Amino acid sequence: MKLARLYVLLRVVLLPALLGPVTGMSEPRSPEATSSIANLVEGVKDSVVNVDVQARAAGSEDFFEKFFGMPGGGSGGSGLGEPDPHERIRQGEGSGFIIDPNGLILTNNHVVENAISIRIRLNDGRQFDARVLGRDPLTDLALLKLQGDVKNLPVARLGDSDAVRVGDTVVAIGNPFGLTSSVSAGILSARARDIQSGPYDNFLQTDAAINPGNSGGPLFNVRGEVIGINTAIVGGGSGIGFAVPSNMARALLPQLEKGQIHRGWLGVAVQDLTPELAQALHVPVTQGAIVTDVQPGTPSAAAGLKRDDILTAIDGQPIESSRGLTREIGFRQPQETLTLTVYRGGKAREVKAKLGERPDLEGTTPAPPPEERSDTGHELGLSLREADPRLTPGVKGGALLVDVMPGSPAERAGLQPGMTITEAGGKPVRGPEALSQVIKAQKPGSVLLLRVQVGKSLLLRALPIPAKR
Known part of the structure; x- marks a missing residue:
């Protein structure tokens, strides 16, 4: 406890020193000198807004909820919708800032995810409803638009x-x-x-x-x-x-x-190049990304990449790690052609690669409109659509889970958005409608065995069928 108090005391003394130039220790600072960010704050504070949210409660605590207690999780739509009477609604608060005088607000995705209503409060007391223009769960960003007669707002x-x-x-x-x-x-x-x-x-x-x-x-x-x-x-x-x-x-x-995020995709699995691996692979570089797998039928396969290739640069820009490669590719556009610097057999070469579009590997894509998806009904809590074959290598057909209702039999069975159901009751699932028919044929109170795929992993799930249907 003494150590904690000492830290606080040191912080109070040292922080003002960070807010202005170092001029020596001989003269005490004036009160004005310790307020060196006051003008900055006065100039920007009106661009900062409060974001009040009513949102559907997530089925379980997600990553960002651990930090902020904000609504999150699931794969709700990017817009607003009417609450289901069976769903729990929770209140949330966050912040944002104006980036356009006509009412564009930048905030976090986890602040507005699953939102039913969004209310923005400006620093001058005015309030506006807002809608989500677009959101990106993978970077936790969202863009909002104020509704009504909005103009000449202060911007950051x-x-x-x-x-x-x-x-x-x-x-x-x-x-x-x-x-x-x-x-x-x-x-x-x-x-x-x-x-x-x-x-x-x-x-x-x-x-x-x-x-x-x-x-x-x-x-x-x-x-x-x-x-x-x-x-x-x-x-x-x-x-x-x-x-x-x-x-x-x-x-x-x-x-x-x-309202849509499109990302480039190579279709490779990679890991970091370490000095030890560089020595074992006989290459003169110590930073980059090693290809550990090339998926058939992907842009990487078309470009001729192979296992143990070492990617060290994209268009001449160095790649320091596997995460760096993932970020760089993810912020390029589909159909863009890149020049990859590749070490193979200890020798450098350049390889041209035309990017594809990244599939929804995490299951974060907003649920499609009702006319584009198959809903097996409120009793099971499943919403489905046609599977993306890039997510299920070697499987034809399948039903992709796009939404799972909190507290439903599907959630209790351990089903999650992003999973692809490939088999139900021992029969291959060719699509959402085929799965719906299998479910409807089950006896009340029975349990349906499902085989689901996540990437290359196959899992079993037992889906309970309600006794009263």
Whole structure:
């Protein structure tokens, strides 16, 4: 406990020193010198908004709920919908910021996921309803549009997150615990953090205080530019917060405005190249991504990539790791042609590859409209659509789970969005309608054995059929 108190005392003394130039220790600082971010805050605070959300309760706690207690999980639609009378509705709060004077708001996906209604409160007290234009669960970003007569709103400028350096002063503004326009300051603690929340993790780390309700709010540099979107904190930790880099958000904005995210895809499994592996593979490089598998019929196979190939650059830009390769490919567009630098047999070569479109490997694609999906009924809690063959190598047909109702027999059976049902009751499943027919033929109170596929893994699930149907 003494150690904790000592840390707090040191923090109070040292933080003001981070907010202005070092001028020596001989003279005490004036009160004005310790308020060096006051003008910055005054200039940007009106662009920060409060996001009030009513959302369908998720079936189980998801990654971001552990950090912020916000609605999340599942694979609800990107727009708003009427609540089902059988669903639990929960209230949530988050933050966001205006990026267009006509009412475009950038926030986190987990703030508005599964939203039934969204209400935006501006710093001047005005309130607007909002709808989701687009969202991307894999980077935890969402774009909202204010409804009604909206114009000439104050905006926050997106800065260059690549230009910020570790040690630079940063300022977070948001609504922690509903406390509107709360300001905290700190430094950039680290860059390119992978916190295992998704395939494109590249977070900025800061020690500026971030708390529940800050989620989706801006992280500013000293020029008043947004260099990050506050997203997560370490549970049980202190002074460890994470923000999505502004450059990542800028790259996705055109697609978020259109409501769909399209990503490039090679179709390879990779792992990091280590110095030991480089020595064993007799290559003169120590950073890159080793190909461990090439899926048949994918862009990687068409490009002639092979197992044990080492990818070290894309269009001349170095690739330092397997995660770096995943990020770089994921932010390219389908049908784009790349030049890959590849080491094979210890020798470098260049390979042309035309990207395909990345399948929904995580099952995060919003559920399609009712006319495009098959719903087996409220009693089982399953929503299905035709399977993507890229997700189930070697399987023809199948029914892809796009939604599972919380508390339903499907959820109790361990079924999750993103799974593909390939067999039911010992019979191959050729599509959603075929599965529906098998389910309807079951006796009340019986249990239906399902074979499901996730990637290359095959699993069994026992789906209970209600006694009263």
